[in-house]
Amino acid sequence: MPDGVLAPARLRTRLTDLLDIEHPVVQGGMMWVGRAELAAAVSEAGALGIVTALTQPTPGDLAREIERTRRLTDKPFGVNLTILPTITPPPYDEYRRVIVDCGVTIVETAGSSPEPHMEFFAGHGVRIIHKCTSVRHAVKAERLGVAAVSIDGFECAGHPGEDDVPGLVLIPAAADVLTVPIVASGGFGDGxxxxxxxxxxxxxxxxxxxxxxxTEAPVADAVKQRIVEAAELDTRLIFRELRNTARVARNSVSDEVVGILADGGTFPDVQQLVSGARGRRVFEDGDLEAGIWSVGLSQALVRDIAPARHIVERIVREAHATITRAAALYAGGPEA
Known part of the structure; x- marks a missing residue:
């Protein structure tokens, strides 16, 4: 750590104890982004890095990516396994087997219910964090035996569900009824x-x-710079009419998708515009108009491109200072 910079205070919670990490911060499992270099950097910073399973085209590629991550860090990291209905489903059983065979013991599931995967993972000592967009789904996930729930508010990138409930309401509503640790998702970008x-x-x-x-995110600098420049108004909600809402960056492509569906179009009318291959080009080539790409409202709080370690340490320091100021206000102390 540089001279004159204090190490961040520890914030010990049920989540840090569950995952054996230093700081209660988890990296989102982002498609095309959750690769070894980012996951390892986040874990090295004392948070939980996540490798995204389906970013890897085959289970064998996932095994190699997990091993690459392990060469970069000896600290805990997890794997995201997103379960979505598709015409040709990925071989989930093979991805599951790779996760277990590679010794990964933390899995973030998202999308559909984790129920089909629970028995297998539980039998191999894997702790599951399931991402939900509603209290009712979180309650069901807890009943299924997940170790923790990630509750995803309307502010999030990607799929926020169809209830449009922001984190300020969703998080305490979930906390009132759940007993497992809760990870708050959507709209978080600072301490x-x-x-x-x-x-x-x-x-x-x-x-x-x-x-x-x-710095370590494997995406083009143009994408990162666009996030730094963007405000909270620079996202679009697409697929609302299809009951499959997704929050993506505002660009010519997302504007076109919104317009087509608002005029009565159906998914085949926009399928070519929203293909994953086009979105991948955005991240890899830096062409911000090549396709749709996910980003959350929290981009309004992102003001620099920084190493993952600096991001984690800054957020923990800010959180500690914020909590201290709030306590002083309550106590009527000198900072009140």
């Missing part, structure tokens, strides 16, 4: 957010957009 999440009843936060703008 004030971490402090707020802890006060609302969460045990930590999940951040995608903030880590997308880290």
């Amino acid at each position: 004030r957010g971490l402090a707020a999440a802890l006060v609302l009843g969460a045990d930590g936060i999940n951040m995608g957009t903030r880590f997308l703008c880290s």
Whole structure:
């Protein structure tokens, strides 16, 4: 650590104890982004890095990416396994087997219910964090036996669900009924957010957009710079008419998709515009108009491109300072 810079205070929560990490911060499992270099950097910073399974084209590629991550860090990291209905489903059983065979013991599931995967993972000592966009789904996930729930508010990138409930309501509503640790997701990008999440009843936060703008994120610099320049109004909600809402960056492509569907179009009318291959080109080539790409409202809080370690340490320091100021106000102390 550079001279004159203090190490961040530890914020011990049920989440840090569960995952054996130093800080209650989890990196979002982002498609095309959750690769070894980012996951390892986040874990090395004392948070939880996540490798995204389906970014890898085959289970064998995932095995190699996990081993590459392990060469970069000896600290805990997890694997995201997103379960979505598709015409040709990925071989989930093979990805599951690779995760276990490679010795990974933390899995973040998202999308559909984790129920089909619970028995296998539980039988191999894998702790599951399931991402939900509603209290009712979080309750069901807890009943299925997940180790923790990531509760995803309307502010998030990607799929926020169809209830449009923001984190300020969703997090405490979930905390009122759940007994497992809660990871607050959607809209978090600085230490004030971490402090707020802890006060609302969460045990930590999940951040995608903030880590997308880290030095180690394997995306083009143009994407990172666009996030730094963007405001909270620079996203679009697409697929609303299809009941499959997704929050993506505002660009010519997302504007076109919104217009087509608003005029009565159907998915085949926009399928070519929203293909994953086009979105991947954005991240790899830096062509911000090549396709749709996910980003959250928290981009309004992202003001620099920084190493993952600096991001984590800054957020923890800010959270500690925020909590200290709030306590002083309550106590009528000198900072009141």
